[in-house]
Amino acid sequence: MEKHFDAIIIGAGQAGPALAARLSTAGQRVAIVERHLVGGTCVNTGCMPTKTMVASAYAAHLARRGAEYGVVTGPISIDMGRVHARTSRVSSDAQGRDEEWLRGLENCTLIFGHARFEGGRSVRVGDDLLTAAKIFINVGGRAFIPDMPGVADVPLLTNSSILKLSTVPAHLVVIGGSYVGLEFAQAFHRFGAEVTVVEKGERLVGREDERVSAELQRIFADEGIAIRTHAECIRFAPHGDKIEVGLTCAHGAPAIIASHVLMAVGRIPNTGDLGLEAAGIEIDERGYIRVNDRLETTAPGVWALGDCNGRGAFTHTSYNDFEIVAENLLDGADRKVTDRIACYALYTDPPLGRVGISADKARSSGRSVKVGRRPMSRVGRAVEKDETAGFMEIVVDAETDRILGGTILGTSGDEAIHCILDMMANDATADRLRQTVHIHPTVSELLPTIAGSLE
Structure with a gap:
């Protein structure tokens, strides 16, 4: 069945719902399509659940330090089931509120399903063909799993699946010494896991100044987290009910036996199955949608917002994308993504x-x-x-x-x-x-x- 709207939004992450509200309030008929959960990465597998977990880990860390502040406590133990329940509750409550809000918007239709372009003005979702003069893509990204030797032979955790753990790993090996990996490494060490961070580069968070890298490495070492840098050839193999992580490093053992492995080496955009070529929408070599300073794609009348455009990988940049597009379209502004401060x-x-x-x-x-x-x-x-x-x-x-x-x-x-x-x-x-x-x-x-x- 063909259905016509003034605007179609693909993806209900941070930019999509806000844009739907702004357009629908302006009297435009909007369809917002979501294949999984309203709220995107931030609400479901990113900021909210991970920072909730980090807060629990900080509480455990502070409790263990109680005597330093003159606060005497008994033995500290971790109920990972309750940590998981709290994390899930914060995330699901936010997701539920966002979905309820979207459903209550006038002139806005929330559709669950997989959207795929059939032309520059049309998107198919199941049996329905949606058409609109304006289409906005806000599909986010997911964890990147590199083609390392043995990667398909062992179970690996990502930033999404590690949130579901209800027990503390005996030995968590984190592949990737950057932002996502470091947050989980410290949190699970504070929950009681032995943790090793494996980084292919010469130092942690290689995008930062060396002073930052050195200080973070010192902080982690002081807490008892093992750091293995210069890991040139990372490989995996089953080891009974555990995982052998092979390394080629200048120092240290050539292999580590892990109970769990978290892959945290970066993210890729969710653009591979949208049929972008049917609309003439170009992507770069990494799969990110090419956009100009106004977040317009190479197809007239189509914009890309959030993680999928490669112009920012954060909730705040995604929301700012919404502000740029909405104000340019509805308020006659001339805002540009290059105007914002990183x-x-x-x-x-x-x-x-x-x-x-x-x-x-x-x-x-x-x-x-x-x-x-x-x-x-x-x-x-x-x-x-x-x-x-x-x-x-x-x-x-x-x-x-x-x-x-x-x-x-x-x-x-x-x-x-x-x-x-x-x-x-x-x-x-x-x-x-x-x-x-x-x-x-x-x-x-x-x-x-x-x-x-x-x-």
Whole structure:
């Protein structure tokens, strides 16, 4: 059956539902198609469940440290079943609210099924052919499973399936020493698992400055998490009811016996089965949909938002994609994806907050830069909490005094980083930050001091 709408949205992640609400409120008839669960990665297998799990792990860690604060506790044990139940409840409650909200929107039809293009203006879902003048793709991504030797011969966990564990692994081996892998590695170690992080590169989170990598490795080592870098040839084989993980490293044993293996080496977009070629929508060599600064694809009247366009892999960038498209279409704006300032966080403990460009990247670009830095051990709030690992850093253009970026690896770094972000968004100088009075005692109060001691 053919059904006509003003707009079709494929995927109900972070950008899709918000766009559906905005378009339907404007009087447009909207169909939003979802093949699995409303809410996308963030609600179902990403931010909400993983940060809920990380919070449980932090509680366990703090409980074990109780005596350091003068709080005497008994033996600490982990009920992984309750951890899993809490994580599932937070996720499912959010998913349910989002679905109920979508179903209640006027002029909006929520359709469950697999959408596939049959032309530049038509999408088939089951027996129905949906047509519209405007189509928006918001299909997200999934864990990438590389073609490593033996990868098909053993059971592997991903960021989705590891959330379903109701028992603590005896020995969790994490393949990939970057953002997703590190969060799970620390959490499960705090739950009581032996954990080894295996990284093919020479250091953890290779996209960050070496100072960040070194400090994270020190923090993990202090907690008892094993780190194996320079793992050039990673391979797998069954070992009874366990998994043998083979490595080629300069140091350490050539193989590890794991009870569980988490594959966390990156993500790929969910674009392979959408029939994009039928609409003339181009993808790049990694499968990401090519878009311009206004998030328009190579097909007229089709936009791509969120993880699938390769212009940001975060909930906040996906939501910003919605804002860009909606304001350009409905408000006559001229917003561009290149106008936003890059920002993100790594939710280890302590967390890493990042905005703009790092010191290393600023220098490699040929800029003349000034850098201000303080260890967290000199931040009163961190000392009071006895959480002094990490450092704070601000990068400034030496000629204009404009702030280029900032790094806060330390307690509350994911929140305090917004002070730098907001200054950058308002094109403020480092001297303006230096003159700003911040509240004591907070982590943020050191930022004006750092801005006043640039080198």
